[in-house]
Amino acid sequence: MLRPALTFKLSVLLACIGVLASGATGYYAYRANRTMLVNEAEHSLLTSTELLGQRFAASIDDVAADALVLATMPSSASVAQTNDGVSASPGRERLAQVYSSFMLHHREYLQIRLITRQHYGLEVIRFDRDADGLVRVEGRKLQEKGQFAYVFDTFAFAPGRIYTSPISVNHEYGTHAAEGKPTLRIGTPVADFNGSVVGVVVIDIDLAGMLKRLQSDLPSDYQVYLANEWGDFLVHPDASKTFGFDRGRRVLMQDSFSVTKPLFEQTQSEVLVNGLAHPRQASGQVLAFVRRPFGGSEGSRFIVLGLAKPLGDVLSGANLLGNRIIRMVLIFSGLSVLLAILFARALTKPLHQLAYAATHLFAEHAMHTLPLKRTDEIGVLARCFDRLRREIKAQMDALHAKQRELVHLATHDVLTGLPNRMLFMQKLESAIEQASRRDQGLAVLFVDLDRFKQINDQFGHSVGDKVLAAVALRLEQVLCAGDVIARLGGDEFIVLIEGPRVAQAAPGIASRIMDSLNETLLMDGHSMTVGASIGISQFPDDSGTAEELLLNADAAMYAAKSGGRCGYLRYQDVLDARRHEQAGFARARAGEGAAEGREAEPTA
Amino acid sequence: MFRAVLTLLLGAVFGLGFAASARAEAGGKVLRVLAWPGYADADVVKAFEQRYQVKVEVTLVDSDEALWALMHGKDAPSFDVLAANTAEIRRYMQANLLAPLDLSRLPNTKKQLPRFQALDSIEGLTSAGKVYAIPFTYSSMGLIYDRKQIPVAPRSMRELWNPRYRGKVLDFNSAQHNFSFTALALGYPHPFQLNAAQMRTIAHKLIDLRRNLLTYYTLPEEATAFFIQHKVALMFGNYGTQQVELLRRAGADVGYVIPDEGALAWLDCWSITRSASDRPLALAWINYMLEPGVSALLTQRQGLANTLSAPVDNSGSAHIVWIGPVEDIQRREELWARIVSGDRSEQF
Numbered sequence: 023m024l025r026p027a028l029t030f031k032l033s034v035l036l037a038c039i040g041v042l043a044s045g046a047t048g049y050y051a052y053r054a055n056r057t058m059l060v061n062e063a064e065h066s067l068l069t070s071t072e073l074l075g076q077r078f079a080a081s082i083d084d085v086a087a088d089a090l091v092l093a094t095m096p097s098s099a100s101v102a103q104t105n106d107g108v109s110a111s112p113g114r115e116r117l118a119q120v121y122s123s124f125m126l127h128h129r130e131y132l133q134i135r136l137i138t139r140q141h142y143g144l145e146v147i148r149f150d151r152d153a154d155g156l157v158r159v160e161g162r163k164l165q166e167k168g169q170f171a172y173v174f175d176t177f178a179f180a181p182g183r184i185y186t187s188p189i190s191v192n193h194e195y196g197t198h199a200a201e202g203k204p205t206l207r208i209g210t211p212v213a214d215f216n217g218s219v220v221g222v223v224v225i226d227i228d229l230a231g232m233l234k235r236l237q238s239d240l241p242s243d244y245q246v247y248l249a250n251e252w253g254d255f256l257v258h259p260d261a262s263k264t265f266g267f268d269r270g271r272r273v274l275m276q277d278s279f280s281v282t283k284p285l286f287e288q289t290q291s292e293v294l295v296n297g298l299a300h301p302r303q304a305s306g307q308v309l310a311f312v313r314r315p316f317g318g319s320e321g322s323r324f325i326v327l328g329l330a331k332p333l334g335d336v337l338s339g340a341n342l343l344g345n346r347i348i349r350m351v352l353i354f355s356g357l358s359v360l361l362a363i364l365f366a367r368a369l370t371k372p373l374h375q376l377a378y379a380a381t382h383l384f385a386e387h388a389m390h391t392l393p394l395k396r397t398d399e400i401g402v403l404a405r406c407f408d409r410l411r412r413e414i415k416a417q418m419d420a421l422h423a424k425q426r427e428l429v430h431l432a433t434h435d436v437l438t439g440l441p442n443r444m445l446f447m448q449k450l451e452s453a454i455e456q457a458s459r460r461d462q463g464l465a466v467l468f469v470d471l472d473r474f475k476q477i478n479d480q481f482g483h484s485v486g487d488k489v490l491a492a493v494a495l496r497l498e499q500v501l502c503a504g505d506v507i508a509r510l511g512g513d514e515f516i517v518l519i520e521g522p523r524v525a526q527a528a529p530g531i532a533s534r535i536m537d538s539l540n541e542t543l544l545m546d547g548h549s550m551t552v553g554a555s556i557g558i559s560q561f562p563d564d565s566g567t568a569e570e571l572l573l574n575a576d577a578a579m580y581a582a583k584s585g586g587r588c589g590y591l592r593y594q595d596v597l598d599a600r601r602h603e604q605a606g607f608a609r610a611r612a613g614e615g616a617a618e619g620r621e622a623e624p625t626a
Numbered sequence: 627m628f629r630a631v632l633t634l635l636l637g638a639v640f641g642l643g644f645a646a647s648a649r650a651e652a653g654g655k656v657l658r659v660l661a662w663p664g665y666a667d668a669d670v671v672k673a674f675e676q677r678y679q680v681k682v683e684v685t686l687v688d689s690d691e692a693l694w695a696l697m698h699g700k701d702a703p704s705f706d707v708l709a710a711n712t713a714e715i716r717r718y719m720q721a722n723l724l725a726p727l728d729l730s731r732l733p734n735t736k737k738q739l740p741r742f743q744a745l746d747s748i749e750g751l752t753s754a755g756k757v758y759a760i761p762f763t764y765s766s767m768g769l770i771y772d773r774k775q776i777p778v779a780p781r782s783m784r785e786l787w788n789p790r791y792r793g794k795v796l797d798f799n800s801a802q803h804n805f806s807f808t809a810l811a812l813g814y815p816h817p818f819q820l821n822a823a824q825m826r827t828i829a830h831k832l833i834d835l836r837r838n839l840l841t842y843y844t845l846p847e848e849a850t851a852f853f854i855q856h857k858v859a860l861m862f863g864n865y866g867t868q869q870v871e872l873l874r875r876a877g878a879d880v881g882y883v884i885p886d887e888g889a890l891a892w893l894d895c896w897s898i899t900r901s902a903s904d905r906p907l908a909l910a911w912i913n914y915m916l917e918p919g920v921s922a923l924l925t926q927r928q929g930l931a932n933t934l935s936a937p938v939d940n941s942g943s944a945h946i947v948w949i950g951p952v953e954d955i956q957r958r959e960e961l962w963a964r965i966v967s968g969d970r971s972e973q974f
Contacts, residue, residue: 142837143968165968169841174793174856195967270686270696 028373032366033359040358048351056298056340060308063336064294067310070240071329072292075314077236078327082208082316085131085225086184088124089210092134093181093223095120099214102138102221105146107164118147118158125149125156130235132192132200133226135167136212139177139219143168146221150198157198165196172207176222181213185222186317189229189250189325191268197226204229204256204265208317233257243335247311247328249275253286256325275311275326279303285313285326297333306333372400376407383411384418435509437487438494446508446516450568453506453520454561464520464561465528467590468575469497469535470583471513472553485545492543493552500538501531516572525560532556532590555583556590564593655680657907660696660708662687662894663845664868664928665762665915674914680907688844689800690714691959697723697899706902707911711892713818713949715759716750718897725898726756731909734916735760742933749950751895759895760912762921763930765866766891766946767803768884770873775859779883783811785860787831792838796849796861799842801962802952803864803890804832810887810947817890818950826974829961833971842966850876866891871929888945 092098101114121134136147144166148159167173176185187207192200205226212221237246248257253274255264266273276283281303284290296308311328372393382388389411392404433445441449450466457464471493478486490513497507497515506518519531539554557579559565564574574593581599582591657680659666666684675682685705687693693710697718710718718724729735735743742761745751751759769780775794786795797804808828809817820828840856843849846865850872852858863869863882870882896912898905914920921932952958964973 144970145968162970162972164970166837166970167968169836169839169966169968171841174840195963195969197967270688270692271684272686 029366029370032369033363036362036365037355037359040362041355044351044354044358048347052340052344052347055343056337059336059340060296060298060333063308063331064296064310067244067308067329067331068292068294068312070244071310071312071327074236074240074246074329075312075325075327078233078325079314079316081232081236082186082206082227085128085208085227086186086210086317088128089184089208089223089225090182092121092124092136092225093210093212098136098212098223099220101146102136102212103140103214105138106141107144107146108161114147118149121147121149122156122158125151130228130232131225132203132205132228133197133224135224135226136221137167137173137224138221142166143170143173150200152198159196163196165194172209172224173222176209176211176224177219179209179211179219181211181217181219183210184317185209186323188323189256191265192226200226200228229256240329241331243332245307245330247275247309247326247330249282249326249328251286251324251326253277253282253326259330275328279309279311279328282311282326282328285311288313298337304330304333307331308333308336372396372404376404379407379411384415438491438509440494440515441506441508443508443510446506446510446518447568447572449506449508450518450571453518454566454568454571457520457561458566462520462522463524463563464518465524465531466559466561466571466575467517467519467528467532467535468557468559468572468579469515469517469539469554470556470579471515471539472555472583473550474513474552477550477552481546481548481550485548488545489543489550489552492545493539496538496541497535500534516575525563528558528560529590529592532558536589554589555579557582557593557596558590559593655904655907657682657707657904657911658705659684659911660687660693660705661685662709663847664924664930665709665894667923667927670920670923674911677914678907678910682911690802691800691955694955704901704903705899706904706908707896707898709762709894709896710759711894711949712748712750712759713892713951715895715897716951717955719750719753719758723900724758725900725902725905726758727760727898727912728909729757731906732760732913732916734913737916737918738933739936748893749948759897760916761893761895761933762915763924763932764891764893765868765930766884766889767798767807767862767864767866768882768889769860770863770870770880770882771860772853772858773879773881775857776881779881780860781883781886783807783862783885783887785885786811786862787835787838788860789838791859793840794857794859795835795839796852796858797835797839797842798849798862798864799844799966800864801958802955803862803949804835804962805958806890806947806949806952807862808832808835810890811885813887817947818952820953825957825961829965829974830971832962832965833969833974836965836968846872850878853878853880866930868928868930884945886945888947890949891946892949 095117097113097117101111101117105111105114117136121136125131125134132151134147134149135145137143138146145159145164148164150157150159172185172187179185185208187205187209189204189206192203192205194201206229207224207226209222209224211219212223214220233246233248237244240246245259246257247255247259249255253276254267255273255275255278258264258273263273263278276286279295281293281295281300285293290313292310292312294310295304297304297306298308307330309328309330311326313324313326315324317323375391375393379388379392389408392408393400394404394408395401396404433441433448435442453464474486474489477489490509493515494507494509497517501507501517501519504520508516508518510516517531517535519528521527535556536554539552541551543550543552557575557577559571559574559578561571565571578591578593578596581596582589585591655678659682661684663686666682671682671684674680685696687696690711693708693714694717697705697708708718715724738761741747745757745760748761751757751761769783769785771780771785775791785791786797805820805825805828806817808831809820809824812828812831814820814824840852840858843852846869849861849865849869853861853873854876867882870880873880896915898908898912902908916934918934921934924930924932925935961974
């Protein structure tokens with residue numbers, strides 16, 4: 023019987039291949055889906071960032087348009103030229119009303135000022151904002167601003183051009199709500215009729231407020247980053263990282279996100295990075311950065327805007343799919359295990375059958391299960407095996423027949439077909455054993471033909487041989503089927519009789535044999551009478567061993583033959599006769615002793 | 627969950643291991659340093675971080691006022707080491723913000739020039755026999771001028787007010803020094819101890835100066851940019867020779883002069899704050915700063931003098947006024963904020 027190891031191994035191997043294939047397919051589907059989702063998120067983020075940047079630039083442009091409107095008011099130049107801010111001026115007051123309405127309508131304007139070139143850049147009209155609303159700064163509280171870049175740089179501009187300041191924290195004294203706020207300043211020159219610049223209009227924008235408004239429609243999980251042209255963070259989810267330069271510790275975007283370096287080197291205008299492909303650069307986030315020039319053509323001012331979306335939110339869809347894939351993979355793995363077992367069994371079943379047939383080579387029933395009708399390799403193997411088995415069986419049968427013949431030859435007399443001495447002795451021994459076990463007796467009849475020698479001499483050996491065969495036949499006819507007849511050699515036969523009361527039956531049987539052999543034989547036209555002498559020995563009376571029983575029967579036969587034509591004698595009779603003889607001899611000796619008259623010896 | 631399961635599945639077959647996570651950041655110790663631009667460049671800091679397996683957080687300051695504000699910040703992290711000039715050191719010492727230094731832990735002080743080893747001779751570094759600061763670098767605050775526009779070197783601070791240079795003058799945005807050098811320019815005997823009348827006079831004088839300025843600067847790089855872009859003629863060199871170096875590197879043909887009435891000079895020293903969490907580490911930082919290789923960088927990169935080697939062009943005859951503690955910093959700063967923001971002289 024084949025051990026189940028092969029089926030098991032094959033099942034495990036096939037199951038592994040199945041599980042592996044479905045697992046790998048699932049995993050790569052999941053991976054591809056994640057990458058796809060992240061790419062999609064990146065592009066939508068990029069669009070949002072670009073949009074935000076556009077809105078930012080558009081808002082700055084709106085502010086610039088406002089500044090231009092104020093700068094080109096017909097009275098602007100004259101107010102800037104003729105005013106020291108202190109003395110009464112109806113023209114200035116009318117203009118101030120326009121300024122205040124601009125302040126009212128733009129909540130992200132922290133200050134709007136008209137600054138004259140005279141008086142060291144004195145503010146002529148100035149509106150601030152505080153917690154309660156608008157504050158008009160007037161008279162002696164107006165300040166000289168000529169020392170600030172947003173003033174002296176704007177003075178250098180041609181009318182109609184727009185100055186855009188760097189984004190900085192406002193540290194000017196007395197600016198109300200603007201103090202300490204991230205501020206972007208937009209300035210534009212005010213020119214007189216000759217086109218010479220006599221003042222500037224400056225609008226201070228609350229950057230945080232503006233960005234808040236711009237990003238108000240972004241999804242709440244988006245995070246906004248904003249850096250100035252040097253990379254300093256101006257907006258960062260962690261407020262402590264913004265305006266680091268103002269606190270002496272710069273926090274740069276290109277240090278936090280090294281992918282943004284090309285933006286500041288101005289070799290690229292947008293970059294994308296995600297935490298899936300670059301976990302070090304953007305841990306757990308998908309980020310899009312866009313460089314956005316603003317403030318028209320003056321200088322090369324730009325900002326870098328970034329939007330971040332948590333990677334987890336982006337991948338939530340992938341996780342949903344992932345769970346489905348797991349389920350699918352598990353189901354397919356289960357199926358593949360099942361199929362693997364079935365397949366392995368189907369594959370090893372004919373092997374089992376062949377193995378069974380090989381171990382039960384000559385059992386006919388083992389052959390019925392062989393898959394002889396299969397057309398595949400296993401069928402070929404089975405047929406070959408069957409043919410091989412048939413050949414072996416045929417040769418084995420021939421061998422067995424030969425063996426049986428040899429055994430028969432070894433234990434039987436060729437001439438008469440009767441068992442020979444060797445077989446007879448075996449049978450006798452087993453009969454003795456059996457008889458002693460059953461407490462029964464048995465008799466051995468030694469038959470010796472009386473006139474065989476003369477027949478042989480007179481008619482030749484061939485007739486002699488025929489006579490012997492005829493004798494054997496007659497003996498078989500006389501005796502029962504259960505009795506054993508054997509030829510010891512020459513003209514000697516021996517008969518074993520078993521059964522109860524054999525002691526009584528033996529002489530009768532001997533006499534029947536005698537009668538049968540005394541009948542005349544007709545052989546080749548010659549009539550003859552063989553005749554026989556028989557000696558009988560009996561178990562257990564005469565001996566307990568086969569050899570002695572045979573010797574005793576021989577002795578009895580010899581006594582019968584030498585005693586003339588009495589035919590048969592029992593060994594017991596021979597012993598009796600011998601005892602009788604000895605007694606007679608003893609009497610004769612005793613008679614002689616008495617005649618001499620001496621003394622009588624005690625008898626034993 | 628999905629990833630874990632898949633990794634398990636695949637891992638069982640392939641025997642995949644999880645990639646070893648990146649090595650955790652060593653130590654976890656942080657040294658917080660308050661320094662001025664050029665004192666703790668990134669490479670210098672990195673070398674220290676690697677040697678001691680710590681993280682160094684450098685906060686740069688551009689004025690004494692900013693330094694004072696940071697040291698008193700409410701939500702700001704407490705600092706371990708700071709660099710400040712002698713006058714400021716004395717101020718911090720008096721405010722009980724500094725910890726005494728164990729000189730035996732600073733073997734590099736033995737390499738300093740003798741005049742910087744004699745700590746008792748420098749006012750403001752010692753108190754009750756204990757040392758609170760170690761000199762690191764020094765510079766005078768003279769005048770820097772464009773040799774093309776001003777062929778003859780100016781001899782007085784008063785040149786800053788010269789209307790010839792209107793809109794071509796740069797000033798440093800700092801309350802204390804402006805009041806002090808104006809006092810020197812006006813010939814006041816005690817530039818750090820001004821009375822109310824002197825303060826008022828100086829405030830008006832500083833408004834006059836403002837009206838003559840292009841603008842104020844805070845960082846040397848900023849000053850250099852203004853100098854080049856706006857063809858500045860003259861400026862108060864708060865960073866002294868450090869700025870001269872920067873300007874020359876930027877292509878400006880500048881001269882540096884100590885005016886006749888004298889120039890303020892600062893001597894910056896390293897100190898350890900009382901709140902320093904790891905004093906041995908802070909001492910190691912100071913000792914590291916005094917290593918010849920590190921101190922020499924001050925001269926090479928910043929044009930500043932270090933305390934280990936004598937400067938080549940030693941103008942020994944120049945009138946140097948070591949800056950000292952001023953009478954009322956708050957008052958000076960209040961006035962200064964208004965001056966800088968553009969308040970008119972009638973307001974004072």
